[in-house]
Amino acid sequence: MACNGLFGAGQGGMIAPVDLRRTFTLQKAELAVFNRNVEELLLDFEIIYDMAKLLGEDNQRSYQALYVANQMVNLCDVNDPGTYATVAKLASSFFSQKNGDSQHMIHAMGHCHIDSAWLWPYEETIRKCARSWVTAVQLMASYPDFTFTCSQAQQLEWVKTHYPGLYSQIKDYVKLGQFVPVGGTWVEMDGNLPSGESMVRQFLQGQYFFQEEFGNMCSEFWLPDTFGYSAQLPQLMNGCGIHRFLTQKLSWSLVNAFPHHTFHWEGIDGSKVLAHFPPGDSYGMKGTVEEMLKTVRNNRDKGRVNSGIVLFGFGDGGGGPTEKMLGRFKRMKDTDGLPRVHLSTPDQFFSALETNTSQLCTWVGELFLELHNGTYTTQAQIKKGNRQCEQLLHNVEFLGSVARAKDDSFIYPASKLQHLWRLLLLNQFHDVLPGSCIQQVVEDAMHYYEEIRTGGVKLLDEALKSLIGTLPQPQLTPTSPAVMVINTLPWERTEVISMPRPSEEEKLGLVKVPSMGYVVLPENISPCTPVTVTMQDDGSVTMENEFLAARFDSMGRLTSLKLLSCNRESVPSKSYGNQFVMFDDIPLYWDAWDVMDYHLETRKPVTNLINNVQIRSSGGLRGAVTFTLQISDNSTIDQEIILEAAAPYIRFNTKVKWNESHKFLKVEFPTTVHSTNATYEIQFGHLQRPTHRNTSWDWARYEVWAHRWMDLSEYGFGVAVLNDCKYGCSVLGNVLSLSLLRAPKSPDATADVGLHEFSYALMPHERPFQEAGVIQSAYNFCIPLLTTSSPVTQHSSWSAFTVSSPAVVLETVKLAEKRSDTLVVRLYEAYGSTVDTWLQTSLPVKEAFLCDLLERPYDLQNVLSEDGRVKLSFTPFKILSVLLVLQR
Structure with a gap:
């Protein structure tokens, strides 16, 4: 066969x-x-022999084990089964010698970590779950003390749909406390790249699923295998009812050993969770003596704690725990010379730990994995799809909420949005969004992104149609429709847009649109200082607007960029910004995962020019120049550099035809800024990382991640790089580098081969980046204004929400999960400051209540003032959610 x-x-x-x-x-x-007696004797002998071998020559108990093992061999006669009982009695006598009370306690729990997709597609994972969980359920019938932990609501939902009989058994064993749902998230997502709101939805969808299916939410966040952990995760956990955290992956760090296994983890806002890393450095143990001894020996918090978790079972669909593993634990339950082993649950372990945590150390900030940093860049199309779909669903929810509030007949598409969100959350699994998966998984992911785009655009159009229907309708049909411009962000925006004009050439307009609202423009274009673009005799080009004056050489490299308000030069002399650079990229083993530090020694600027800089648009509201570079015989870069009126940054629209093998493409921006730290956007905030390599901890951050922006500033001046779909980056000295494309060949030989389109921008600024609007500009760069035709010709504008402090970002507006008459508004403090602010809305709201991230009210105190505003108090990077009850 x-x-x-x-x-x-x-x-x-x-x-x-x-x-x-x-x-x-x-x-x-x-x-x-199968001979049960022989199996039992073999397990007896294995444990005793391993104790003799592993406890050490200086350990008396190891010699006792050695002599007992020797006696067992001498007494056992395979031709005389009657000797088995005598040998078993000898082993039993050895195991009956118990430990003292001070012996280390191991909490062992069955586990079968199953990647929702990796070297197999999603469809295969469904079968893996069924095969492994059937085994676990069968063991539970024979071993009432056997416990099995299972995370990822998505996998449970798959089994519910495809294997309802098995799922019914699982629910029965959940009630008995043997099958233990853990984690609280939809999938075990990547810990770095999903947006803050996406991470909230991972918990929201996961916790609601666990509550509805099993009667309880999870009390611990379970993320054994991912490629780093955002410093905002502790606050997100706390906001979703979780104060405990388990992972293991930091033991893979290549440079520095993480100093703790049990500790308090503090996020950027000061939130804390109790964290535990299984000291055996594995989530797929087999229950051997060697593993138990390693769990004790490797524990880096000896004296502070006297217990640890062991997760045992074959993972990734391998079947999970086995009867042999349970047999080993039975013998090691309380045997002198070994740690005590107790079949346990996460709650039992953490509850015991929480009785005294006073001696535990605290780790502040991100948990940075010093490995797998190529995952910030690999499979660029997946990362682009993730960013675009996150932003699309943001717009759909906001406009759907406004339509629901203004139009009683509008039905908010809650079930459709849940479906689209769950597809997006699934693709954020820690081997999909990072790009460390096979080609079939990439194809599945791209199909889901297309489904989200198609469905999201349809829902967006329906919400816009409803919103337009609330406008005063004209009595006469207008001769030419006006333009409605919609701003889904919480601040006023003045930007250049393309005015929709069917069957005509593109027409630009400069518009001012209120916060989270719209403006209707018949033909009005705001006055502005025009952009000028000039070709010089040497082939270079100058571009200037009211904020910036830039000069590019004939190869598209930035040779000068002045911020006109302070006449400060951003580019050092004899240096080039917008310099594309290629690196050799050959990791030691984990091809799609890793980019090794030695790649930095192979830097090669891309200087082969195909088409030098040409002016595409000489000015007015938008100036543009283009050029083409040859990367290799098979790869090229086409770039359009754009400077618009009223824009504080220069945009670089980039197309790359990419057909490389084990190469890494970056773009560099050397600056005139000197600072020992650079700032990077993370979920709902930002953090700083060093620009130097003083220590091994600094050096290990040669390639890091950020979301929409990174910034290098000294007092009074700085330079930021914005991007629309990239994550990998670094700042070394005065050079900001944005990672663009990789070319690994395993586990997907076609990874990133093809055509890529993306944009980034350079923004010099006066004053600190917070006051200079870098955060707002990055949002604007990624989330364009929306335009549609309006039947109303007269000028009008309207704003749904305003926030009085620029330090506070109104991130999300959505309908509440459990109430059709209530909106959820989520805000966060973005500057790193303590501030009070007023949230004001023009929507018909009658009550307001503060709630957690799962939309549960803190109390029933109405915080809506008589004049229809809500006062909110923030500490640095604090996230707050508000329930707004609509008038009906």
Whole structure:
């Protein structure tokens, strides 16, 4: 019997592209009679022999084990089964020698970490879950003390749909306390790249699922295997009813060993969670003596804690725990010479730990994995799809909420939005969004993004149609429709837009649109200082608007960028900004995952010019120049550099035809700024990382991640780089580098091959980046104004929400999950300051209540003032959510 196309069975090893032509032949099948007595004796001997071998020559107990093992061999006669009882009695006598009260306690719990997609597609994961969980359920019937932890609501939902009989059994064992749902999230997502709101939705969808299906929400966040952990996660956990955290992946750090296994983790806002890393550095243990001893020996918090977790079972669909593993734990339960082993649950472990945490250390800030930093860049199309879909759903929810508030007949598309959100959350799994998956998974992910785009655009159009229907309708049909411009962000915006004019050439307009609202423009274009673009005799080009004066050489490299308000030069002399650079990119092993520090030694500027700089638009509201570079025989860069009126940054619209192998493309911006730290946007805030390499901890951050912006500032002046879909970046010395494309060949040989379109921008600024509007500009750069035709011709404007402090960002407006008459408004403090602000809305609101991230009110105190405003108090990076009850 032959089979082919086994996922994870690629050429040259497991971590390789799937080889669909590879076949496997079953050559032999045997039937055997299971002898329980022999199995028990073998387990007895294994444990005692391993103790003799591993406890050490200086340990008296190891010699006792050695002599007992020797006696067992001497007494056992395979030709005389009657000797088995005598040998078993000898082993039992050895195991009956108990520990003292001070012995380390291991909380062992069954586990089967199953990647929702990795070297196999989503469809295969459904079968993996069923195969593994059937095994766990069968063991529970025979071993009432056996406990099994299971995370990821998505996987449980799959089994509910495809294997309802198994799911019914699972629910029965959940009630018995043996099958233990953990984690609280929809999937075990990547810990770096999802937006703050996406992370909220991971918990929101996950916790509601666990509550509805099993009667309880999870009390611990379970993320064993991911590639780093955002410093905002503690606050997000706390806001979703979670104060406990388990992971293991930091043990993979390549440079520095993380100093703790049990500790308090503090986020950027001061929120804390109790964190535990299983000291055995694995989430797939087999229950051996060696693993138990390592768990004790490796514990970096000896004296502070006297317990640790062991997760045992074959992972990734391998079947989970086995009867043999349970047999090992039975023998090690309380045997002198070994740590005590107790079949336990996460709640039992953390509850015992919480009785005294006074001696635990605190780690402040991000948990940075010093490995797998290539995942910030690999599979660029997945990362672009994630960013675009996050922003699309943001717009749909805001406009749907406004339509619901203004039009009683509008039905908010709650179920459709939940479906789209769950698709997006699924793609944020920690081997999909990071790009460390096979080609079939990439194809699945791109299909889901397209479904989100198609469905989201349809919902957006329906909300816009409803919103337009609330406008005063003209008595006469206008000869030419006016333009409605919609701003979904919480501040006034003045920007250049393309005015919709069917069957005509593109017409630009400079518009001012109120906060989270719209403006209707018949033909009105705001006055402004025009952009000028001039070609110089040497082939270079100058571009200037009211804020910036830039000069590019004939190759599109930035040779000068002055901020006119202070006449400060941003580019050092004899340096080039917008310099594309190629690196050799050959990791030691984890191809799609890693970019090693030695790649920095292979820097090669891209200087082969195909088409030098040409002026596409000479000025007015928008100036533009283009050029083309040759990367290699198979790869090119086409770029359009744009400077618009009233814009504080220069935009670089980029198309790359990419067909490389083990290469890394970046773009560099050297600056005249000197600072020992750079600032990077993370979820609902920002943090600083060093620009130097003083210590090994600094050096390990040679490639880091950010969301929409990074900034390098000294007092009074700085330079920021914005982007629309990139995450990998770095700042070394005075050079900001944005990572653009990689070319790994495993586990997807086609990774990133093809055409890519993306944009980034350079923004010099006076004053601190907070006051200079870098945060707002990055939002504007990523979330364009929306335009549509309006039946109303007279000028009008309207704003749904305003926030009085620029330090506070109104991130999300949505309908509440459980109430059709209530909106949820989510805000966060973005500057790192303590501030009071007023939230004001023109929507018909009768009551307002503060709530947590799961939309549960803190109390029933109405915080809406008599004049229809809500006063909110923020500390640095604080997230607040408000329930707004609509008048009906």
